[in-house]
Structures are given as C-alpha cells and as structure tokens.
Amino acid sequence: VNRAGHSELEPAVYLVAGASSELACACISAPMELIRGRLQLQNSKDFFLPYKYKSPLDAFRTILRVEGVRGLYATLRGALALDCTYSALQFCMYEHSKKFLLWAKQYPWQVDQKGGCSFVSSFIWERAALPSPVSIDDERQKRDVKLSTPECLFAGAFAGGFASALTNPLDVIVCGLATQGTQNPYKGFFDASARIYKQYGVGGFARGIASRVC
Numbered sequence: 001v002n003r004a005g006h007s008e009l010e011p012a013v014y015l016v017a018g019a020s021s022e023l024a025c026a027c028i029s030a031p032m033e034l035i036r037g038r039l040q041l042q043n044s045k046d047f048f049l050p051y052k053y054k055s056p057l058d059a060f061r062t063i064l065r066v067e068g069v070r071g072l073y074a075t076l077r078g079a080l081a082l083d084c085t086y087s088a089l090q091f092c093m094y095e096h097s098k099k100f101l102l103w104a105k106q107y108p109w110q111v112d113q114k115g116g117c118s119f120v121s122s123f124i125w126e127r128a129a130l131p132s133p134v135s136i137d138d139e140r141q142k143r144d145v146k147l148s149t150p151e152c153l154f155a156g157a158f159a160g161g162f163a164s165a166l167t168n169p170l171d172v173i174v175c176g177l178a179t180q181g182t183q184n185p186y187k188g189f190f191d192a193s194a195r196i197y198k199q200y201g202v203g204g205f206a207r208g209i210a211s212r213v214c
Contacts, residue, residue, distance in 0.1 A: 018091030019084040030079040031072040035059045037178035077189045078174035086167045094159035098147060101155060105145040164213045169205035171212060172196060 035056055042052055051066075053059035063071045147155070173192050186192035196204045 014092035014095050015088040018088035022083040022087045026080050030076045034075050034178045041179045075174050075177045082170040082174050086163045090159050090163035093162050097155035101151050161213045168209045172205050
C-alpha cells in the first residue's frame with residue numbers, strides 16, 4: 001500500500017480479473033462467433049465457401065463434418081487474444097474512470113479554482129502518492145458522494161470505447177480468420193496478420209473501428 005492508501009497492485013489486479021473472466025467464456029464463444037460471422041457474410045461475393053448454411057445449427061453441423069473440431073475453433077487463438085485483452089482493458093479503465101469521477105465530486109473546488117488541466121494533474125499526482133500541487137488534506141471540504149446511474153453508464157461507455165479502439169486490430173484479424181472461407185485460407189493468427197498488413201497496410205487494422213467503438 002502506498003502513501004496515498006492505494007494498493008500498488010491495483011491496476012494489475014483489474015487487468016488480470018478482466019482477462020481471467022474471458023478465458024472460460026472463449027471456449028464456448030469462439031465457435032459461436034465463427035458461426036455468426038459466416039452466417040452474416042455467406043451471401044457476400046467475397047465469401048468463398050462452396051456451401052450455404054440454412055441455420056446456425058446447420059452451420060455447426062456442416063463445419064464439424066467438413067472441417068472438424070479444429071474448424072470450429074479456427075479463431076480460438078485470436079479470440080483469446082482479443083477477448084482477454086479487451087476485457088482486461090475495459091475492466092481496468094472502468095474502475096479507474098469511476099474513481100476519477102468520484103474524485104471530481106469529492107473535490108469540485110479544484111476544478112473550479114484551478115481549471116480542468118490542474119485538476120487532472122492533481123488526480124494523477126494523488127494516485128501516484130506524490131505531493132500534490134493542490135492540497136487535498138482539508139477533511140472539512142470532503143463530501144461522502146456516490147456516482148449516479150448516468151455517471152456509471154458514462155464510465156462504462158468510455159471504458160468500452162477505449163478498449164474497443166485499442167483492440168480493433170485483433171478484431172480485424174479474428175474476423176478475417178472466421179470468414180476467410182476455403183480459397184487461399186490463412187494458416188493461422190500470425191499469417192493472417194502479415195497478409196492483412198501486406199494487402200491493406202497499417203490502415204487495414206483500423207477497418208471498422210468507428211462501428212466497433214460506437
């Protein structure tokens with residue numbers, strides 16, 4: 001515990017908790033996401049599978065019969081990288097966003113008197129347990145406050161958007177693996193990464209970022 005009373009392992013705990021929550025889920029969600037992606041794109045001219053699925057159950061049976069269990073989990077490595085990273089970042093940012101909003105409500109005079117930049121600076125200094133340029137020791141000015149539902153929703157939306165933007169490259173790779181079909185398929189996660197970069201450049205990993213964040 002540092003001088004400000006905060007656990008030094010706090011960010012790491014949030015990251016590990018968020019990532020761990022996805023480990024068990026990915027084993028179930030990876031085949032479901034693969035089936036969903038193929039059903040959405042099977043009528044596209046860029047979808048190269050020689051057969052059409054009639055339903056999710058038919059897709060499951062067909063993939064299992066034609067491609068085997070490995071086909072159902074073709075995106076597992078990418079899904080683990082994507083979902084664990086996303087959940088870790090989202091959970092960590094959500095908790096710290098709530099603490100930031102609570103801090104703003106407990107010490108509103110720092111924003112009013114010193115301005116937003118000084119307020120953010122004070123928050124960072126306080127979290128780092130360093131002497132803050134703005135005194136926060138006056139207990140008489142503290143208020144016992146709680147976040148409202150809209151404020152919690154804002155924190156969640158901000159955290160989700162932040163995590164979505166940072167993990168968009170992984171999402172592009174996973175979607176490519178899930179919907180590649182049988183014509184010149186990717187050999188794996190890293191092969192997909194290299195070929196997407198070769199075909200589209202760095203900008204290829206930002207495709208769909210607006211839709212993902214929103």
